[in-house]
Amino acid sequence: MAARFARSFSFQTRRYAAITSSGPSPSLTTHTLGPFQVFDREAKRIQRDKAASKNGGESSRTVDYVRDEIADRMMERLEDIKRKFSTIVDLGSGSGHFAKLLDSETTKKCIMIDSSHKSLHRDSDSEFEVEVERVHADEENLLQTIQPNSQEAIVSCLSLHWVNDLPGVLIQIKEALQPDGLFLGAMLGGETLFELRTALQLAEVDREGGISPHISPMTDTRDVSNLLGRAGFTLLTVDIDEVKVAYPSMWELMDDLRDMGESNAVIGRRHVIHRDTLAAASAIYKELHGNDDGTIPATFQVIFMIGWKPAPSQPKPLQRGSGQTHLKEVL
Numbered sequence: 001m002a003a004r005f006a007r008s009f010s011f012q013t014r015r016y017a018a019i020t021s022s023g024p025s026p027s028l029t030t031h032t033l034g035p036f037q038v039f040d041r042e043a044k045r046i047q048r049d050k051a052a053s054k055n056g057g058e059s060s061r062t063v064d065y066v067r068d069e070i071a072d073r074m075m076e077r078l079e080d081i082k083r084k085f086s087t088i089v090d091l092g093s094g095s096g097h098f099a100k101l102l103d104s105e106t107t108k109k110c111i112m113i114d115s116s117h118k119s120l121h122r123d124s125d126s127e128f129e130v131e132v133e134r135v136h137a138d139e140e141n142l143l144q145t146i147q148p149n150s151q152e153a154i155v156s157c158l159s160l161h162w163v164n165d166l167p168g169v170l171i172q173i174k175e176a177l178q179p180d181g182l183f184l185g186a187m188l189g190g191e192t193l194f195e196l197r198t199a200l201q202l203a204e205v206d207r208e209g210g211i212s213p214h215i216s217p218m219t220d221t222r223d224v225s226n227l228l229g230r231a232g233f234t235l236l237t238v239d240i241d242e243v244k245v246a247y248p249s250m251w252e253l254m255d256d257l258r259d260m261g262e263s264n265a266v267i268g269r270r271h272v273i274h275r276d277t278l279a280a281a282s283a284i285y286k287e288l289h290g291n292d293d294g295t296i297p298a299t300f301q302v303i304f305m306i307g308w309k310p311a312p313s314q315p316k317p318l319q320r321g322s323g324q325t326h327l328k329e330v331l
Contacts, residue, residue, distance in 0.1 A: 037164050039265050041115070041140070044162050048116035048261035052095070057122045059259045064097065066260070069243060070186050070302055071097040071157050077304060078106065078155070078184055085152040085182075087111060091173070092139045092159020095122040096132070103129045107153075113137050113145060114159075119261065140165060142172040149175070153182040158302075160187040162265065166219065170231035180311035183233060189240065189301035190220045195289040196253065196281075196298065200273075203281035207274065224303050233307030235314065241302045246295040250282040253298050 052060045075098065085107045090099050093112035102110055109131040114120040115138045124134070137145040139156075140163055154173050163169050173183050219227075225238045247253045257263060290296050308314065 039162055039164055040267050044265040045115050047263050049118040051259050051261035052118035052122045063256045063259045066300055067097040067158055071101060074098060074157055074186050075101045089151050089154040091154055091156040094119045098157045099132055100128055115139055140169060142176055146176040149178055151176050151181060152178055156185040158186055167227055170227055174232045174309050177309040179309055181309045183307045185305045187303050189303045191301040199281040199285035202284050203277050207277045207280055221303050224305055228307045234310050235308045237306040239304050243300040244297050246297055248295060250285045
């Protein structure tokens with residue numbers, strides 16, 4: 001299906017120094033305090049079901065461009081890991097953006113898990129190069145679906161930013177992995193859609209005298225490595241990409257976010273925004289952030305993360321002070 005309007009992409013990589021650890025930090029527990037509820041998970045499921053079923057799924061397929069691009073970048077990272085897995089679990093798989101990139105050189109089977117039944121089965125007639133099993137289940141309750149110490153690899157492509165208990169989910173992922181099992185994930189970072197956020201806030205202050213949350217809070221990049229370490233992962237690597245997409249105006253951007261199933265799902269959100277506030281936001285967006293060609297940019301900040309479940313066979317650093325060459329001699 002032809003795109004409804006022309007989009008242009010630019011990809012900017014800001015690769016932070018790889019973050020590594022010799023061993024896991026003290027583990028968190030999910031039993032001391034319950035997770036703070038930020039997102040309405042049921043509302044998010046309904047949004048994604050509606051998006052995946054609109055026009056027989058064609059509207060949803062038209063806006064797969066961000067997830068497909070990030071899935072492709074995740075696959076590049078997986079290919080750098082010289083290991084073949086018999087099974088890979090795709091947590092929050094959607095319609096299979098990552099699974100469709102897998103081949104027999106990487107794995108034999110992919111287990112796709114997603115809380116949105118419509119998204120999970122949107123492209124059920126599509127052919128995959130590997131065996132695919134679809135499981136309709138909540139990503140926040142992984143251990144109700146997957147047995148502990150059972151999986152060689154778990155991946156997650158752009159679903160963790162809607163999780164209420166991110167530390168708890170990371171612990172469940174680690175527990176579901178076999179020793180020396182791989183976790184590879186990509187999630188949206190805190191700078192995502194900062195242009196839209198600032199435009200809406202300024203418009204609300206001007207027209208309504210206050211602001212309301214319209215874009216969900218997202219994890220700060222500095223927190224991800226800490227969360228992975230505290231969940232018990234080791235040999236951590238975290239890096240960041242920015243994907244910029246150009247749209248004709250703010251209206252097309254908001255239409256695409258809705259068709260992606262990425263509308264606001266914060267508890268206590270406003271369900272209706274005044275039309276004049278939106279018109280003011282569109283004008284502010286173009287004035288503050290507009291491109292020279294009349295389009296507006298939208299930034300998607302993506303945090304990529306790799307962690308391994310500890311195992312005796314993993315490489316370990318030498319003890320502190322065991323070096324034989326002084327740094328001054330090297331320099």
